[in-house]
Amino acid sequence: LIPLVFRLNYSASDTNDRNRVKSRLKKFISRRPSLKTLQEKGLIKDQIFGSHLHLVCEREKSTVPQFVRQCIKTVERRGLDVDGIYRVSGNLATIQKLRFVVNQEEKLNLDDSQWEDIHVVTGALKMFFRELPEPLFPYCFFEQFVEAIKIQDNATRIKSIRTLVKKLPRPNYETMKILFEHLKKIAAKESVNLMSTQSLGIVFGPTLLRPEKETGNMAVHMLYQNQIVELMLSEYNKIFGSEED
Template sequence: MGGHVCHTGPSGWGEAPRSPGSPSPVAGVTGATLIPLLQQRHPSTLSTPEHTLELRGATLAWAGRDKSSRKHVLELRTREGSEFLIQHDSDGIIAAWHKAIADSIGRLVSSAPRPAAMGMGTGDHAAPSLPGVGGHTSMMGNASGESDSSRVRNKLRKFLQRRPTLQSLRERGYIKDQVFGCSLQALCERERGTVPRFVLQCIQTVERRGLDIDGLYRVSGNLATIQKLRYKVEHDEQLDLDDGRWEDIHVVTGALKLFLRELPEPLIPFSHFEQFITAIKMQDPVRRGWCIRELVSSLPPAHHDTMKVLFHHLCRVIEYKEENRMSVQSIAIVFGPTLLRPASEEGNMAMHMVFQNQVVEHILNQYSYIFPDG
């Protein structure tokens, strides 16, 4: 079946020139490939194919006038982007070619990720398909595609209309509100208390296992294990810190520090930061102590009560400073930047850190004065 197969380059469309004695290209369709061959002067002998064209993912269309001035020209575009023009003067032969190639591509559609559009022109002036060859298949393909899209949209709309609200999922227990990164006030209100349960659990576990462990709160636990514990806290209401996975006490203390560090508003709220810094700078120790006690008393209930429980625990840690090597200064260095920080990091951070540590150190030293009923 003689005809022309022309590979178009990136510069534009158009058949390659042929000399009178040059071979006439022909092609054959085999499975998933189109095989361009060279027909010699004697039509009975065909040479070895120069190359093959992969039809999987290819598209076939009738070439428009902007692609070729000849009649009966097919435009074949491979998945890799190569473009070929296939032409024959005979209506019947080119129609047979169109059907053979289109059928081959159609058989490969089921194994492709997305169906390839058959008989669709890629140019602005695509010629109409020959009746009974490819045009009807293209139209049915378009209708089928639109129908599938419509069904998907309808199913998605019905699903969204039926889906339960976030509040109802929470009420049923399917979704649990976060603990880490949650506002201290909101967390305590949700738990109907003034001190987060996780804070109490960590403190009780540390004190039960012993406060004489070297580097308590200074030594870092395994970060991966801390993250696993965090995941457990967020997804399981029945948290057991005596589980063997959390046997390293530094994992428990590390998780408590992480919880405090991720509070959106620190234990000493942003609104009180400047006031605490101003108070700690006072030269008169009596006035300084009184101001800090008044500031602590003015904290919101969740912040005040959590601070009271936490600092009482830290004072107990300091009682074992000979064994755990955690003095007042050591605890202040660990917790200062976590419990007291400005809303923005503008300004002298080094100077802020000095005062942050001093505030924590003062509260530890004056705990019984600041919390007389503690």
Template sequence: MTHALSAPQIHTFPGPHWCDYCANFMWGLISQGLRCSDCGLCVHRQCSQLIPCDCSPDQWRKRRVFSADLTTLVRALNTQRSPVVDLCVREIERRGLRAVGLYRVPGSSEYIKQLKMAFDREWEKVVLSEDVYPDIHIIAGALKLYLQGLPIPVIPYHLYYTFIQAAGLPDPGARLEGIHEAVLQLPRAHYEALRYLAAHLKRVAAFEKQNFMSAENLGLVFGPTLMRKPEDSGPMSLDHMWKQSLIVELLIQNEDILF
């Protein structure tokens, strides 16, 4: 293992998982493969011998953008953000900010699945115009699906309780300061993704009178999308659900000072 991933560890994946190198399924119930603790790359044991030690796999090795680790993806593509986030946000802001129930109204699951496949097949050729996807809720749904499917959420598991604790502070000023300190601890790719999404959702909320999506409503939608409770820490409580929503609401309302 000295010439493969820089910090590989045998890993048990709680759900179906595919190798980030060969894109084939990782079979088994436990210890299905290796996960790099530096960049999050997940591979078969045999595939790990073929990965360079710089944690920056070539673009051709990333056959999927959906379900790919954020840090690994942006390094592989040499971009600031995931192309799914960039392209979907750009199109939504071009023609969807006034859409009633944006991000709350579901789009066609069949078309969302088609769009996901298009991104994974060849994201550079994805066309999101109204001629191809006339319903903006399809694009919004695809973006939500992408964020929900990240192996490590935008707000990573290791910072989950840091954010939750900050949200529980009774003093509003201390609460914002706590969230700001948590934001500064985000890995670079996650920080950029959260910053970009918070700015986008702030623009969505600016059209609240037309789309009926206030910062509070967007918090309810995106709370469990951007942060998920670590799976080994017990069931979700109502208190945590409320704090997840509050965190996203505050990120939207205070985007200019939190980032």
């Protein structure tokens, strides 16, 4: 009889403890501040990776994300002659570490020894563009760019692409202009780094533009994606230059 009473008391006590824990958890969850509140109070830094392009630019009071500028500057200083630049993958764990640093810390030094491998920097830049909730080429423009690249007459095709590019939101246009100017410099060193405009189109096509919903033949879409980037690189001056050019 005594062991039974002991067990009953223990069971009742255990139930009370669990109820108290549940109650405390409910109170904690109800009092827990939202991510937005924590960000507003400055307790959590606004993310760079995974944020909309215009929001990153608004926060930085710029038209091109600072991280994009930093990566481009670093690659142009020590990566233009590197074989397979942007095609060769960097160590994913190190790229993820760089991503974490960018999202959590105010200052970033890409000349730090831990980012010595230039493929880590290029990998992080590609990841930034891949993780944009909406691509650099906004979804609503995707079909229009595809229709433009299908035009047979080269001069008309270039003019159509140029017209579309000029219609892009300013952060998208300015970021695209700087990125393509950079990639043009990469292609100019093709004899050393083996990265032609075609190679860069293959690497950046699916990263920079994609349909909101994958329908139809993905292989055909990919072909157009590559061709759009390739044309914009080879005809950069006509597409991004002033009207007089």
